[in-house]
Amino acid sequence: MKVLAPATIANFGPGFDVFGLCLAKPVDVIVFKESDEVTLEVEGFDVPSDPEKNVASISALALLKMLNVEVGFNMKLKKRIRPKSGLGSSGASAIGGALAVANVLGVRDKNLIIKAALEGEKAASGSAHGDNVVPALFGGFTILKSLHYLEVFKLDVDFELVVVLPEVEVSTRKARSVLPRDIPLGDAVKNLALASALISALKEGDLETVGRLLDDYLVIPYRKPLIPWFDKVRKAALESGAYGVSLSGSGPAMFALGEDLRNIGKSMVEAFESEGIRAEYFITKVGGGAKCSGV
Amino acid sequence: MKVLAPATIANFGPGFDVFGLCLAKPVDVIVFKESDEVTLEVEGFDVPSDPEKNVASISALALLKMLNVEVGFNMKLKKRIRPKSGLGSSGASAIGGALAVANVLGVRDKNLIIKAALEGEKAASGSAHGDNVVPALFGGFTILKSLHYLEVFKLDVDFELVVVLPEVEVSTRKARSVLPRDIPLGDAVKNLALASALISALKEGDLETVGRLLDDYLVIPYRKPLIPWFDKVRKAALESGAYGVSLSGSGPAMFALGEDLRNIGKSMVEAFESEGIRAEYFITKVGGGAKCSGV
Numbered sequence: 001m002k003v004l005a006p007a008t009i010a011n012f013g014p015g016f017d018v019f020g021l022c023l024a025k026p027v028d029v030i031v032f033k034e035s036d037e038v039t040l041e042v043e044g045f046d047v048p049s050d051p052e053k054n055v056a057s058i059s060a061l062a063l064l065k066m067l068n069v070e071v072g073f074n075m076k077l078k079k080r081i082r083p084k085s086g087l088g089s090s091g092a093s094a095i096g097g098a099l100a101v102a103n104v105l106g107v108r109d110k111n112l113i114i115k116a117a118l119e120g121e122k123a124a125s126g127s128a129h130g131d132n133v134v135p136a137l138f139g140g141f142t143i144l145k146s147l148h149y150l151e152v153f154k155l156d157v158d159f160e161l162v163v164v165l166p167e168v169e170v171s172t173r174k175a176r177s178v179l180p181r182d183i184p185l186g187d188a189v190k191n192l193a194l195a196s197a198l199i200s201a202l203k204e205g206d207l208e209t210v211g212r213l214l215d216d217y218l219v220i221p222y223r224k225p226l227i228p229w230f231d232k233v234r235k236a237a238l239e240s241g242a243y244g245v246s247l248s249g250s251g252p253a254m255f256a257l258g259e260d261l262r263n264i265g266k267s268m269v270e271a272f273e274s275e276g277i278r279a280e281y282f283i284t285k286v287g288g289g290a291k292c293s294g295v
Numbered sequence: 296m297k298v299l300a301p302a303t304i305a306n307f308g309p310g311f312d313v314f315g316l317c318l319a320k321p322v323d324v325i326v327f328k329e330s331d332e333v334t335l336e337v338e339g340f341d342v343p344s345d346p347e348k349n350v351a352s353i354s355a356l357a358l359l360k361m362l363n364v365e366v367g368f369n370m371k372l373k374k375r376i377r378p379k380s381g382l383g384s385s386g387a388s389a390i391g392g393a394l395a396v397a398n399v400l401g402v403r404d405k406n407l408i409i410k411a412a413l414e415g416e417k418a419a420s421g422s423a424h425g426d427n428v429v430p431a432l433f434g435g436f437t438i439l440k441s442l443h444y445l446e447v448f449k450l451d452v453d454f455e456l457v458v459v460l461p462e463v464e465v466s467t468r469k470a471r472s473v474l475p476r477d478i479p480l481g482d483a484v485k486n487l488a489l490a491s492a493l494i495s496a497l498k499e500g501d502l503e504t505v506g507r508l509l510d511d512y513l514v515i516p517y518r519k520p521l522i523p524w525f526d527k528v529r530k531a532a533l534e535s536g537a538y539g540v541s542l543s544g545s546g547p548a549m550f551a552l553g554e555d556l557r558n559i560g561k562s563m564v565e566a567f568e569s570e571g572i573r574a575e576y577f578i579t580k581v582g583g584g585a586k587c588s589g590v
Contacts, residue, residue, distance in 0.1 A: 011482035018488045145488045193313045282558040
């Protein structure tokens with residue numbers, strides 16, 4: 001059995017810890033077979049190959065434990081989403097591992113799958129937030145209203161976007177640590193207006209307006225010292241005709257909406273390179289969420 | 296010429312300073328005639344009858360001044376929305392006065408009408424916020440993204456609701472003064488999730504879910520000392536089957552969504568009365584915004 005677990009964009013402009021978008025690519029691939037033992041084989045990007053330390057296998061083991069099922073497995077993880085890229089790499093592997101077990105055991109409860117994936121993410125990275133695992137599982141655009149008692153609003157949307165991936169790292173842990181405990185009420189109101197209007201525009205398929213609303217007062221201002229290239233790359237995208245542009249999760253990946261995505265992507269890559277950072281872009285579209293299939 | 300200017304519900308649960316809902320009733324009625332002089336006649340609820348002190352006539356004069364037009368008018372204001380009720384009473388009169396002048400002069404620019412109405416509200420009440428004048432003019436459900444450079448997203452919705460009006464006052468000025476400058480980032484995220492999900496549910500016509508999302512972490516917690524009866528009335532509404540219930544603007548009016556609105560309204564009135572506060576309820580529906588017609 002094989003699971004395809006997709007990359008995701010958390011935050012998506014004004015929706016810190018709430019909005020998530022599932023991408024059609026890249027995807028982590030997990031080949032899974034029941035077994036007497038527990039083995040893990042890894043290829044692609046460099047991640048731990050010890051089953052006790054890899055987020056995919058930890059999530060699979062977590063779900064087995066939750067269900068009190070004692071079986072082992074041989075797992076092969078083809079790691080195709082670059083770790084620490086801001087594209088929900090560990091979230092994808094976590095959903096992939098949990099979904100593989102869920103599928104083998106006939107479990108359909110999304111709440112359980114998410115809980116197992118969060119345990120995997122937490123064990124692997126020290127903290128777990130739902131804004132990557134939720135869109136990776138549900139697909140489309142997700143509004144995460146509550147994680148503890150899972151409550152997700154899913155919007156079925158369909159559009160293309162360009163993602164730019166620079167060769168620089170932003171630690172998620174550090175990106176969280178720079179956030180203040182309190183923020184001005186006025187900034188909360190601004191983001192609330194942006195986020196609400198963005199949902200309205202998304203529902204109407206008005207991508208140009210969605211782009212214009214990709215702004216943020218809650219977290220990006222505080223993260224600016226960690227992403228000194230952000231304004232320059234953003235400007236390059238807008239000058240190339242992007243409807244809007246923002247950071248994917250806590251970065252470093254950025255994404256943009258617009259018509260001529262190829263041209264926008266090139267401009268953003270050039271802006272990164274003018275800052276001495278190598279970067280690449282790819283064009284993708286909204287994805288349908290993690291999927292199981294035969295090998 | 297006659298203008299009907301409707302009551303409105305600001306905030307609407309999680310949307311502080313952003314969401315607004317236009318009601319079908321009550322409405323202020325403004326009868327307007329060009330003249331050499333400026334006169335004002337008032338009937339209904341007690342408001343200033345000096346044209347320099349009444350929000351409707353100030354707004355009318357403000358628009359005339361903005362347009363550099365020197366004409367006078369005889370205005371008759373039938374004041375039917377109770378002042379200081381939390382139902383946008385001064386906002387309605389402000390829109391009514393400005394719209395009367397706009398109509399006479401053939402002005403269609405909503406930005407101008409809103410600006411004139413805000414001047415009226417500010418002169419009359421000391422502060423001006425767009426969350427009542429905007430839905431009073433646009434009708435339906437409004438997301439106010441930006442007031443300075445007017446940017447409004449309108450949702451055409453159609454549903455009934457019950458409004459409860461207690462005989463108690465909450466000063467808007469005081470209700471603003473108790474708000475902190477800073478709030479926890481976590482609360483901002485909670486409201487952002489509620490507000491985004493509410494817009495999604497509204498667009499789908501899922502009123503039960505809209506009701507469930509009428510919660511707020513940004514302002515109501517700080518205003519609780521000014522509305523000591525709030526929790527009790529809310530509980531009564533929910534126990535009578537309301538989908539959800541909240542404060543209208545800064546109160547004292549409250550509103551609820553549900554099926555048996557009559558029963559819900561009665562329970563809320565009883566809860567107020569058990570606190571020694573007389574109250575009445577009325578059932579209304581979403582309105583289409585201020586309208587001009589012949590006398």
